[in-house]
Amino acid sequence: MPTATKSLKSLQHPLASPQTQLELIDHKLNLPPFEEMFKQTGEAELRATGIEIFQVNVGKLCNQVCKHCHVDAGPDRREIMTRETFELCLNALAQTDIPKVDITGGAPEMNPHFRWFVAEVKKLKRHVMVRSNLTILLANGFTDLPEFFAEHQVEVISSLPHYTPSVTDKQRGEDVFSRSIEAIKRLNALGYGKEESGLVFNLVYNPVGAFLPPNQASLEKDYKRELHKHYGVFFNRLYTITNMPISRFLDYLLISGNYEAYMTKLVSLFNPSAAKGVMCRNTLSISWDGYLYDCDFNQMLDLKVGYGSPMHIKDFDVAKLNTRKIVTRQHCYGCTAGAGSSCGGATA
Amino acid sequence: MDTYYNPADLAKFAQVGEGNKELMDKFFAWYGAVFAEGALSEREKALIALAVAHAVQCPYCIDAYTQESLSKGATLEQMTEAIHVAAAIKGGAALVHGVQMKNVYQKLSM
Numbered sequence: 303m304p305t306a307t308k309s310l311k312s313l314q315h316p317l318a319s320p321q322t323q324l325e326l327i328d329h330k331l332n333l334p335p336f337e338e339m340f341k342q343t344g345e346a347e348l349r350a351t352g353i354e355i356f357q358v359n360v361g362k363l364c365n366q367v368c369k370h371c372h373v374d375a376g377p378d379r380r381e382i383m384t385r386e387t388f389e390l391c392l393n394a395l396a397q398t399d400i401p402k403v404d405i406t407g408g409a410p411e412m413n414p415h416f417r418w419f420v421a422e423v424k425k426l427k428r429h430v431m432v433r434s435n436l437t438i439l440l441a442n443g444f445t446d447l448p449e450f451f452a453e454h455q456v457e458v459i460s461s462l463p464h465y466t467p468s469v470t471d472k473q474r475g476e477d478v479f480s481r482s483i484e485a486i487k488r489l490n491a492l493g494y495g496k497e498e499s500g501l502v503f504n505l506v507y508n509p510v511g512a513f514l515p516p517n518q519a520s521l522e523k524d525y526k527r528e529l530h531k532h533y534g535v536f537f538n539r540l541y542t543i544t545n546m547p548i549s550r551f552l553d554y555l556l557i558s559g560n561y562e563a564y565m566t567k568l569v570s571l572f573n574p575s576a577a578k579g580v581m582c583r584n585t586l587s588i589s590w591d592g593y594l595y596d597c598d599f600n601q602m603l604d605l606k607v608g609y610g611s612p613m614h615i616k617d618f619d620v621a622k623l624n625t626r627k628i629v630t631r632q633h634c635y636g637c638t639a640g641a642g643s644s645c646g647g648a649t650a
Numbered sequence: 651m652d653t654y655y656n657p658a659d660l661a662k663f664a665q666v667g668e669g670n671k672e673l674m675d676k677f678f679a680w681y682g683a684v685f686a687e688g689a690l691s692e693r694e695k696a697l698i699a700l701a702v703a704h705a706v707q708c709p710y711c712i713d714a715y716t717q718e719s720l721s722k723g724a725t726l727e728q729m730t731e732a733i734h735v736a737a738a739i740k741g742g743a744a745l746v747h748g749v750q751m752k753n754v755y756q757k758l759s760m
Contacts, residue, residue: 464725466727469725507723509720511720513720514721516692516693516721516723517722520691520692520693520722524723
C-alpha cells in the first residue's frame with residue numbers, strides 16, 4: 303500500500319463521511335451488538351465514572367498523513383479550534399477539578415493558539431499531556447517546542463509504531479523514523495524520558511497491519527533495549543494501542559480484504575476486564591468546534607455525547623457529564639479486545 | 651470438498667475434540683501453557699512455532715503463527731530469518747544423511 307499524501311476528505315472518498323462509516327461498521331457484518339456484549343462485565347450499561355481526562359482535539363491540521371489515522375488528519379485539513387472555543391474550554395475546566403488535560407490533533411502544535419492554551423491550562427494547575435508526532439518538532443517555527451514543553455512541565459506522548467525504521471516509515475511516511483529519532487534526541491537532551499527528571503516522555507505503539515498489539519510490558523522492554531542500543535535514545539512508558547476500524551484504517555481493512563477477519567477477531571477476543579476499564583469512563587473529548595464526545599473515536603464518527611448530556615462546551619455541566627451513559631457502536635470492540643486499548647495503552 | 655485445506659476450517663480446530671473432550675481439553679491446556687511467557691518470550695515462542703510450521707508444512711499453522719508472530723511484535727525480517735532456520739535444518743537434515751550414502755557407497759565400492 304503506497305504512502306498516503308492526501309486525506310480521505312480531500313480525495314472525496316466515501317469513507318470521509320462518518321455516516322458511511324457507521325453504516326458499514328454497524329451493518330456490513332452480522333456481529334453481536336457491542337451494547338449486549340458489554341453486559342458480560344456484569345454491568346447493565348456502560349457509564350462514565352467521572353471525568354479525569356479533559357481531552358481537547360484542537361484540529362485536524364497535521365504535517366503528516368499516516369495510513370492508519372483515525373482523524374483523517376493532514377496538511378490539507380483546515381478545521382482547527384478558534385481562540386473563542388479554547389476560552390470556553392478554559393472556562394469549563396476552571397469550574398472543575400479535572401486533573402489532566404490531554405491535547406491532541408492532527409498535530410496540535412500547528413494550532414496558532416496552542417502555546418497560549420498550554421500556558422493557560424498550567425495557570426489552572428492541571429497536568430498537561432500533548433500528543434506530538436515528533437517530526438513537527440523539527441519543522442520551521444516549531445524547533446523551540448521541546449524547551450517550551452520542558453518549561454511548562456508538559457508530558458509528551460508520541461507515536462512510534464516500531465523500533466525499526468522500515469516498519470515505522472511504512473505507516474507514517476518516508477523518513478519519519480529518522481526524523482522522530484532526531485526529535486527524541488532533542489527531548490532527551492532536556493531530560494525527557496529520564497526517570498529522575500520529572501519530564502515524562504511516553505511512546506505509543508500501534509500495529510502496522512490487521513493484527514492486535516503485543517503484550518505491552520514485553521514490547522516496552524524490546525523498545526527500550528533496541529532504541530537505546532541502536533540510537534542511544536530513551537523514554538518512560540510504552541503504550542500499546544489497537545487500531546480502531548474507522549477512517550483510514552477502515553479503508554485499509556476493506557481494500558486489503560481483512561475487514562471481516564479483523565472485526566471477527568476483535569469480537570472473539572472481547573475481554574470483560576478490558577471493557578470495564580475503557581477510557582471513555584473517565585475521559586471527555588472536545589472537538590475543534592467545541593462539541594462533546596465520549597472519546598476521540600466517537601468524535602471522528604460524529605457520535606456526540608447522548609442521553610440528555612450537554613452536547614457543546616458552552617453548555618458544559620460536569621454533574622450531568624460525570625455519570626453520563628456512553629454512546630457505543632460496533633467500533634467499540636477495538637477498545638475491549640485482548641489486553642484492551644486506550645489513549646493510555648492496555649487496560650486489562 | 652474441492653480442497654483438503656480451507657482457511658475457515660482453522661476456526662473449527664476445537665471440534666476435533668468432539669470424539670474425546672477430555673483429551674482435547676488436556677491438549678489445549680498444555681498448549682496454552684507451552685506458549686505462555688516463560689524462560690522464552692511469547693514472541694520467541696511464536697517465531698519458533700512459525701519456523702516449525704514451515705518445516706512440517708502445515709498451512710493452518712503457517713497462517714496462525716504468521717498472525718501470532720505479528721501480534722507478538724515480530725518484524726518481517728525476524729519472521730524471514732526464522733523460516734530460514736527451519737529451511738536450513740530441513741536442508742541440513744537431508745544433506746547430513748549423505749554420510750549414510752557414503753557409508754553404503756564405501757562398503758560396496760572397490
